[in-house]
Amino acid sequence: MQPVSAAELPAFSTSRFRAEREADWIAFDLLLTKLERKGAAALTSDELLQLPILYRATLSSLSIARATSLDKALLGHLEALSIRGYFLVYGVRETRISRIRRFFRYDWPAAVRAVWKETLIIALVIILGALTSYALVASNPEWYYNFVPEEMSGGRDPHATVDYLQSTLGHGKAAADEQNSGLHVFATYLFTHNSQVSILSFALGFAFGVPTMMLEYYQGIGLGAMLALFSGKGLGVDFGGWLFIHGTTELFAAALSGAAGLRIGAAVVFPGARGRLEAAADAGRTAGKVMIGVILMLLVAGVLEGFGRQLITDTMLRYAIGTVMLLFWLAYYYIPRREDVA
Amino acid sequence: MTAAAHAKLRSAQARKVREFVTPEGVDLQLRIASAGLRFGALVVDFVIINLALLLFTLLMVWIGFAVKGGVAEVVWMLGAFLLRTFWFIGFELGSRAATPGKRMMGIRVVARDGGRLTADAVVARNLIRELELFLPLMMLGVGAAEDMVSGWTLLAGVIWSLTLSLFLLFNRDRMRMGDLIAGTWVVMAERAKLDSDIAAEAEAGAIRFTDAELAVYGIYELQELERILRARDPRAMREVADTIRAKIGRPVAEEDDVFLLSYYRQLKARLERGLLFGKRREDKYASD
Numbered sequence: 001m002q003p004v005s006a007a008e009l010p011a012f013s014t015s016r017f018r019a020e021r022e023a024d025w026i027a028f029d030l031l032l033t034k035l036e037r038k039g040a041a042a043l044t045s046d047e048l049l050q051l052p053i054l055y056r057a058t059l060s061s062l063s064i065a066r067a068t069s070l071d072k073a074l075l076g077h078l079e080a081l082s083i084r085g086y087f088l089v090y091g092v093r094e095t096r097i098s099r100i101r102r103f104f105r106y107d108w109p110a111a112v113r114a115v116w117k118e119t120l121i122i123a124l125v126i127i128l129g130a131l132t133s134y135a136l137v138a139s140n141p142e143w144y145y146n147f148v149p150e151e152m153s154g155g156r157d158p159h160a161t162v163d164y165l166q167s168t169l170g171h172g173k174a175a176a177d178e179q180n181s182g183l184h185v186f187a188t189y190l191f192t193h194n195s196q197v198s199i200l201s202f203a204l205g206f207a208f209g210v211p212t213m214m215l216e217y218y219q220g221i222g223l224g225a226m227l228a229l230f231s232g233k234g235l236g237v238d239f240g241g242w243l244f245i246h247g248t249t250e251l252f253a254a255a256l257s258g259a260a261g262l263r264i265g266a267a268v269v270f271p272g273a274r275g276r277l278e279a280a281a282d283a284g285r286t287a288g289k290v291m292i293g294v295i296l297m298l299l300v301a302g303v304l305e306g307f308g309r310q311l312i313t314d315t316m317l318r319y320a321i322g323t324v325m326l327l328f329w330l331a332y333y334y335i336p337r338r339e340d341v342a
Numbered sequence: 343m344t345a346a347a348h349a350k351l352r353s354a355q356a357r358k359v360r361e362f363v364t365p366e367g368v369d370l371q372l373r374i375a376s377a378g379l380r381f382g383a384l385v386v387d388f389v390i391i392n393l394a395l396l397l398f399t400l401l402m403v404w405i406g407f408a409v410k411g412g413v414a415e416v417v418w419m420l421g422a423f424l425l426r427t428f429w430f431i432g433f434e435l436g437s438r439a440a441t442p443g444k445r446m447m448g449i450r451v452v453a454r455d456g457g458r459l460t461a462d463a464v465v466a467r468n469l470i471r472e473l474e475l476f477l478p479l480m481m482l483g484v485g486a487a488e489d490m491v492s493g494w495t496l497l498a499g500v501i502w503s504l505t506l507s508l509f510l511l512f513n514r515d516r517m518r519m520g521d522l523i524a525g526t527w528v529v530m531a532e533r534a535k536l537d538s539d540i541a542a543e544a545e546a547g548a549i550r551f552t553d554a555e556l557a558v559y560g561i562y563e564l565q566e567l568e569r570i571l572r573a574r575d576p577r578a579m580r581e582v583a584d585t586i587r588a589k590i591g592r593p594v595a596e597e598d599d600v601f602l603l604s605y606y607r608q609l610k611a612r613l614e615r616g617l618l619f620g621k622r623r624e625d626k627y628a629s630d
Contacts, residue, residue, distance in 0.1 A: 281525025288466030
């Protein structure tokens with residue numbers, strides 16, 4: 001390009017405007033590319049100081065260009081550069097580490113506390129499901145087949161012998177012969193499977209929470225039927241221990257995922273003073289935090305179920321671990337802390 | 343095209359633009375990404391995820407033969423789960439808020455209220471995705487597995503679940519269920535390279551046009567002409583040059599590119615002068 005002397009041009013021309021400002025745009029573009037590739041830590045302090053200056057210069061160029069220029073390529077470039085710059089300059093105000101720390105120390109328990117009503121409702125729904133099936137199976141064992149599908153029960157049905165049932169709980173002779181090699185595979189399977197069920201139960205929440213409640217009720221049904229089966233054969237306490245060691249964590253997580261879904265459903269139906277969209281978005285953010293926590297809890301439950309339950313066969317110890325876990329979660333979530341005031 | 347068609351085109355483009363005022367008071371005019379781009383991005387991401395999964399599986403099978411004890415199995419299961427669930431979340435938490443598919447299509451995720459895109463919003467919008475993709479497939483699966491479901495029931499189920507999955511087609515902000523719940527939307531964020539200034543080059547041997555000859559076109563035509571000039575396709579240039587010559591009644595006397603460039607510069611100067619005086623002539627149908 002051949003430079004044009006200022007005397008030949010009128011006092012203001014879009015070409016001159018561009019020639020004067022172009023260097024800033026190119027510098028801003030290079031800075032943004034560096035920021036995107038390597039993060040803020042890679043910038044020198046000089047470059048960090050330049051960033052907002054160049055950003056404002058670009059934004060001001062955009063305003064002028066919109067009012068005076070008809071060069072579409074120029075307008076398109078400035079618009080794209082400003083959008084890119086805006087989201088980088090205003091995007092992240094915190095380092096990843098401090099975001100993670102804040103999540104564990106404050107955001108996660110606060111989100112769980114915020115859905116306490118929904119958690120209670122879902123817990124009641126699960127208990128109701130368990131009571132229903134317990135009562136039915138206890139009065140007539142044939143009901144069991146309606147509640148627990150055959151591939152899930154693995155021979156644990158009303159016709160099984162007491163010895164067999166006991167072996168499934170990790171007691172007696174059959175269990176001792178079993179190899180412990182497959183445990184970590186089993187634990188991983190449980191974790192991924194349970195996570196997917198929880199995600200589904202959360203995601204179904206927006207349909208006014210009804211499918212979520214049905215899913216949780218169904219979980220309770222399976223639980224109650226099994227409980228009735230084992231206590232009918234006098235193995236109720238042992239089964240409790242088998243369930244309790246990981247169940248306190250897993251069922252808690254299941255209830256929370258249902259509560260997160262229900263929170264969204266409730267916000268859509270009863271948005272209150274806010275608009276429906278805004279209410280759904282607010283609820284969605286709280287629920288999103290709860291769901292990260294649920295997946296972490298399920299990871300813990302998977303480890304307890306896969307390793308803890310198979311390696312620890314003493315019923316009292318199982319109860320003790322389950323109780324400790326429950327107390328830990330309750331304390332972590334519901335004991336008020338100083339940040340609440342802020 | 344008629345005047346009405348032009349007006350319709352412009353209003354269709356305006357419907358996609360959302361006001362987005364920065365703290366500096368400049369409206370960035372974000373454009374909502376179209377459903378086609380969204381789908382394209384999803385397909386690209388799926389192809390990449392599945393390729394990665396395939397390579398990962400082969401690697402783990404190979405390791406599985408070498409190492410006994412199911413370690414490979416555990417790593418595979420965890421890896422597949424993490425890849426599926428956190429592919430979208432991980433990338434959208436990054437500074438560009440876009441998965442590789444979205445980057446390729448030039449789109450990104452943005453918080454609807456103009457604030458910062460938070461991690462919980464990203465998690466919420468992507469966990470809902472599981473459902474949107476999974477539900478229609480599950481409906482088909484249930485229908486196929488159980489004979490008692492009739493074809494019509496199956497169809498009704500699939501259609502019902504598809505209305506959730508295709509929710510973004512039914513609102514003008516192109517929000518998925520996940521966007522709705524997370525308070526986000528997806529906008530255009532393509533990169534435009536700064537092309538050379540074709541109006542700034544020195545004018546040697548330029549053709550002078552009279553004001554009456556320049557007065558026949560508006561901004562829309564100017565920018566179409568810019569597009570033709572930047573593309574540099576001789577056949578298109580010949581066609582456009584002939585159209586303009588016919589319209590202003592000039593004989594074919596010079597090279598097409600010289601003619602078009604001169605005409606473009608003088609038309610641009612004329613229209614930009616009008617702009618400075620507060621006169622914006624959108625197209626040739628608008629009054630001068």
